[in-house]
Amino acid sequence: MLAYIGLGSNLNHPKKQIKNALIALNYTKGIKVGGLSNMYQSKPIDGSKQPDYINAMCQVDTHLTALELLHVCQDIEIKQHRVREKKWSARTIDLDIIIYGVQVIVSTQLIIPHPKMMNRAFVLVPLAELEPNLKVPVLGPIQNLIDNLDTTKLVKL
Structure with a gap:
């Protein structure tokens, strides 16, 4: 199964945090990182006074279920x-499953496609970098989603 995982950090050397999370993903049995976008810098989405975020997107090939993949991501975050502390607070690492194949999942633990992705340039732009012709389940062509966003404040690193 091909899945896309968004990575973000704004604490303790964010680029290093993202690289460490990618290494951890790739060393997890049943997961192979197959592609990585460039990194992007953006302001906190809530406008609070905290460091800018660094974000990237990776493609993984996995035989894990979506919930198993979620638990792997959460374990990496803990490590x-x-x-x-609170929603949208500063963080060392954030791993979000954005897409899991063509599946649509709605549970108390996980919603896929990620329910906020269509409002986040720092998710859509790096995702389109990996899959420019992607049709997001339920939401449609990725380029149409990007066209509805302001991407001018997103800085490619």
């Missing part, structure tokens, strides 16, 4: 000292 990299992710603290969940």
Whole structure:
């Protein structure tokens, strides 16, 4: 199964945090990182005073279920000292499953496609970099989603 995972960090050397998470993903049994976007810098989405975020997108090939993949991502976050104090607070690492094949999943633990992806340039732009002709389940062509966003504040690193 091809899945896309968004990676983000704004604490403790964000680029290094993203690289460490990618290494951890790739060393996990049943997961092979197959592609990686460039990194992008963006302001916090809530406008709060915290460091800018660094984001990237990776493609993984996995035989894990979506929930198993979620648990792997959460374990990596814990190992990299992710603290969940409040929504949209600064973090060492954030791993979000954005797309899992063509599946649509709605559960108390996981919603796929990611329910906020269509509002986030820092998700869509790097995703389109990996799959420019992607048709996002339920939402349609990725380029149409990007065309509805302001991408001018997203800085490619």
